[in-house]
Amino acid sequence: MSKKPRTAIVPTREENFPEWYQQVIKSADMAENSPVRGCMIIKPYGFALWENMQRIFDGMIKDAGVQNAYFPLLIPLSFMAKEAEHVDGFAKECAVVTHHRLEADEEGGLQPAGKLEEPFVIRPTSEMIIGDAMARWIQSYRDLPLKLNQWCNVMRWEMRTRLFLRTSEFLWQEGHNAFETAEEAREDALKMLESYRHFAEDYLALPVITGEKTADERFPGAIATYTIEAMMQDGKALQAGTSHDLGQNFAKSIGIKFQGRDGNEAFAHTTSWGISTRLIGGMIMTHGDDDGMIMPPKVAPYQVIIIPYLNAENPDAVIDMCETLKTDLIQKGIRTKFDKEEKEEDVRASDKMWGAVKKGIPIRVEIGEREASEGKLTWVRRDLGKQTKETCLVNQFVTQAHDILNNMQNDMYERAKAFRDERITDISTLDEIGKYFANDKGGFVRLDVKVMNEKGFEDVMKTHSLTTRCMPFADDGKMVLIGKAY
Amino acid sequence: MSKKPRTAIVPTREENFPEWYQQVIKSADMAENSPVRGCMIIKPYGFALWENMQRIFDGMIKDAGVQNAYFPLLIPLSFMAKEAEHVDGFAKECAVVTHHRLEADEEGGLQPAGKLEEPFVIRPTSEMIIGDAMARWIQSYRDLPLKLNQWCNVMRWEMRTRLFLRTSEFLWQEGHNAFETAEEAREDALKMLESYRHFAEDYLALPVITGEKTADERFPGAIATYTIEAMMQDGKALQAGTSHDLGQNFAKSIGIKFQGRDGNEAFAHTTSWGISTRLIGGMIMTHGDDDGMIMPPKVAPYQVIIIPYLNAENPDAVIDMCETLKTDLIQKGIRTKFDKEEKEEDVRASDKMWGAVKKGIPIRVEIGEREASEGKLTWVRRDLGKQTKETCLVNQFVTQAHDILNNMQNDMYERAKAFRDERITDISTLDEIGKYFANDKGGFVRLDVKVMNEKGFEDVMKTHSLTTRCMPFADDGKMVLIGKAY
Numbered sequence: 001m002s003k004k005p006r007t008a009i010v011p012t013r014e015e016n017f018p019e020w021y022q023q024v025i026k027s028a029d030m031a032e033n034s035p036v037r038g039c040m041i042i043k044p045y046g047f048a049l050w051e052n053m054q055r056i057f058d059g060m061i062k063d064a065g066v067q068n069a070y071f072p073l074l075i076p077l078s079f080m081a082k083e084a085e086h087v088d089g090f091a092k093e094c095a096v097v098t099h100h101r102l103e104a105d106e107e108g109g110l111q112p113a114g115k116l117e118e119p120f121v122i123r124p125t126s127e128m129i130i131g132d133a134m135a136r137w138i139q140s141y142r143d144l145p146l147k148l149n150q151w152c153n154v155m156r157w158e159m160r161t162r163l164f165l166r167t168s169e170f171l172w173q174e175g176h177n178a179f180e181t182a183e184e185a186r187e188d189a190l191k192m193l194e195s196y197r198h199f200a201e202d203y204l205a206l207p208v209i210t211g212e213k214t215a216d217e218r219f220p221g222a223i224a225t226y227t228i229e230a231m232m233q234d235g236k237a238l239q240a241g242t243s244h245d246l247g248q249n250f251a252k253s254i255g256i257k258f259q260g261r262d263g264n265e266a267f268a269h270t271t272s273w274g275i276s277t278r279l280i281g282g283m284i285m286t287h288g289d290d291d292g293m294i295m296p297p298k299v300a301p302y303q304v305i306i307i308p309y310l311n312a313e314n315p316d317a318v319i320d321m322c323e324t325l326k327t328d329l330i331q332k333g334i335r336t337k338f339d340k341e342e343k344e345e346d347v348r349a350s351d352k353m354w355g356a357v358k359k360g361i362p363i364r365v366e367i368g369e370r371e372a373s374e375g376k377l378t379w380v381r382r383d384l385g386k387q388t389k390e391t392c393l394v395n396q397f398v399t400q401a402h403d404i405l406n407n408m409q410n411d412m413y414e415r416a417k418a419f420r421d422e423r424i425t426d427i428s429t430l431d432e433i434g435k436y437f438a439n440d441k442g443g444f445v446r447l448d449v450k451v452m453n454e455k456g457f458e459d460v461m462k463t464h465s466l467t468t469r470c471m472p473f474a475d476d477g478k479m480v481l482i483g484k485a486y
Numbered sequence: 487m488s489k490k491p492r493t494a495i496v497p498t499r500e501e502n503f504p505e506w507y508q509q510v511i512k513s514a515d516m517a518e519n520s521p522v523r524g525c526m527i528i529k530p531y532g533f534a535l536w537e538n539m540q541r542i543f544d545g546m547i548k549d550a551g552v553q554n555a556y557f558p559l560l561i562p563l564s565f566m567a568k569e570a571e572h573v574d575g576f577a578k579e580c581a582v583v584t585h586h587r588l589e590a591d592e593e594g595g596l597q598p599a600g601k602l603e604e605p606f607v608i609r610p611t612s613e614m615i616i617g618d619a620m621a622r623w624i625q626s627y628r629d630l631p632l633k634l635n636q637w638c639n640v641m642r643w644e645m646r647t648r649l650f651l652r653t654s655e656f657l658w659q660e661g662h663n664a665f666e667t668a669e670e671a672r673e674d675a676l677k678m679l680e681s682y683r684h685f686a687e688d689y690l691a692l693p694v695i696t697g698e699k700t701a702d703e704r705f706p707g708a709i710a711t712y713t714i715e716a717m718m719q720d721g722k723a724l725q726a727g728t729s730h731d732l733g734q735n736f737a738k739s740i741g742i743k744f745q746g747r748d749g750n751e752a753f754a755h756t757t758s759w760g761i762s763t764r765l766i767g768g769m770i771m772t773h774g775d776d777d778g779m780i781m782p783p784k785v786a787p788y789q790v791i792i793i794p795y796l797n798a799e800n801p802d803a804v805i806d807m808c809e810t811l812k813t814d815l816i817q818k819g820i821r822t823k824f825d826k827e828e829k830e831e832d833v834r835a836s837d838k839m840w841g842a843v844k845k846g847i848p849i850r851v852e853i854g855e856r857e858a859s860e861g862k863l864t865w866v867r868r869d870l871g872k873q874t875k876e877t878c879l880v881n882q883f884v885t886q887a888h889d890i891l892n893n894m895q896n897d898m899y900e901r902a903k904a905f906r907d908e909r910i911t912d913i914s915t916l917d918e919i920g921k922y923f924a925n926d927k928g929g930f931v932r933l934d935v936k937v938m939n940e941k942g943f944e945d946v947m948k949t950h951s952l953t954t955r956c957m958p959f960a961d962d963g964k965m966v967l968i969g970k971a972y
Contacts, residue, residue, distance in 0.1 A: 039558035048553075069529055070536075073639055096588065097583050098584045102566065102578075129522070132521060153559055155559065169558060
């Protein structure tokens, strides 16, 4: 007995959240696994989203005085060894280059040849190689602050991978700044975190909690790690971006020195900060529903899709109207999809409609022949579906389109925020942690930071697979948030 | 006895062209060698140029219906082995990943650990890994054409490297398109080459000769390689971009099949095409002079720099005027540099002036106190220097700025084209090739393609370190261009 499912995505979120996640990505054609273990292929629709994210955030960091540059992919092993904590943090997941040629073997296969004197690792992060350049570039306090960023690929050999969330190779931006004083570095780390909050909340519609990581969750080698933490629809946390105050640790290990205003030599104070393609996973798990992805309008590859419904002798009038509408919307700066070439015989309108739903295109416009004859169209907001279905004059829609998109953007944020806020529970004792997280319950608990010093704390955390997410700034560092996490 | 050199760059082009090239890059602060053998660091000023180039060319390929995506950095060895010519072409310069962890050794150093079952190479190019995805994505003729591109880093282990021109790691775009028919693939390869010509000539002011590579200069595995060839100021050729018609070679080796319109299964016809950071080297060697870099205005990181000359009690009026001018120019879409913060005591105006010259900023504006009091400024075009120095009203300059930049762009192209055209010599016999290139003479010779079949041709080429550059389209493939090359 095969019953037609009532949702476009099978299984639903409630039935199997991890599998739902994979199916949303597949249905939206955003990414797929590659034959290279743990490495993903970002498909055109997923990459278009990343390009929009890059463009927006790149503008934000340039406004903050950061300059883009590019540093080598490979890091000599001896560099990695310079910062002890840093090595410990990354040694278990480094891809190592040991040879620089291939030779045919006897069976007609290929073998590595030309052994390197010193092996290299593919950058898991670039503190050491950028720090080495900073050591050469910075001579005097006049060379400070120095603020550098690169958009690049990095590699961390992960054993269990999941598209966007945890892959051996991923794309990110990594910022590396250097300052004269400890205070400036700390302020900068917080300022970059604030730019992440702004970006996540105001562009990706991801509500985040800003705070400081507990000592055991710090970036290897940092004196403080600041984080934005989001809550997914299964109640788990996603670390969505981090900004590290590295103090003088890296400057000392790699020699970033400068002549100070007093004429004495001093070590610089550095920061590093990064966000990655992981944010796309966060958007899917925050905004998606049982019919697929829902794209936040501000970063959506397409903001409006126009679908003609043709059924009679005169399709040209509808097609012309769709063309005109597309031109009008594009002129208003709205990213609009309409493919005149996609003929009706190739793809049925209802398939196009479901395609648009699964891809999460914010507004779907439908134009049939009767509507066309009246100069009208029907539009639907992806997040609200039928309840917003509205028929109006074409010009009226063009005038309103920006407002509809803005309202949707705001609603998505508010909805996600309400969802999250309902799932943060204040508790006061260690015992209650275990009780709260029994029965696979999601969400975060919040309690006094002192609980971390209590006997048995680590046992409770381990038993329920919990981690400290952060000490929220909103609580002045007096409370700690705890939850399960991706 | 130290005599002050009369040029900002020492040595001059005539004295030592390769060393001049390195010094121009250093003086303009565009790039430097890294501690990773053969890998460069692209510094902010060089990277800003690359970003402008990317933005412009990315728009061009999107207009051509190409979609960006991202494919894995690593390629399994077994993939490389699938196309015999392709392996032969790249086996000698592959960085090979053999391990996925690091372990501390007895001396406190680090050693590779966790040997991989199958090693990977870092992509030298991505035909195989993208072809493998195409084989999954393409089922029917309806899925064609498929046009993909990625902006990424690639690695080719080079023994002798030179900044931008030949580095082990470089940045590029690689396009990979698939078609139903041989004719479409050929047309597309030519169309993408035409986009390279347009980009090189109309944006980078690099005159190029379009043509087909001779058989021995083809991309490994291609049935035809098309190229844009530029001539540097030392008379050597630079291959500035290539577009390959891969026929069905790659489709057959990796299985890109589709059901055709006739219902039968067929192999796709594919193309690949790439330009890289090498183009920056080409611009330096085409446009630079003995005072440093000259940036083509359309891609220059800054198009105008404003330098205040302050010497008396009232610097504020000059500074205010510079600020206003900067705002006015930016409003007109002109990338303008003026750093109010750079105080006179830190950097003298003459140092700023020479800095701007060496960086090749197209227009330098100087404002002194007397000029400011009259609402005037002095501007100089970088390529023509003193002969264009002109004092005019500020508003007049603002109105003319776009025209000045456009004129400079055109002049740079015309100058480079005249230089090149003077150095292409028609000859008719094999003997004359040797005679022409005696005494280290640069430039290209052009002669009948039949000469390549003559006995002794290869000896002459080897003796004088010559290569065939291309069979120019302008000569209908009947002639071949020969020269020394980077």
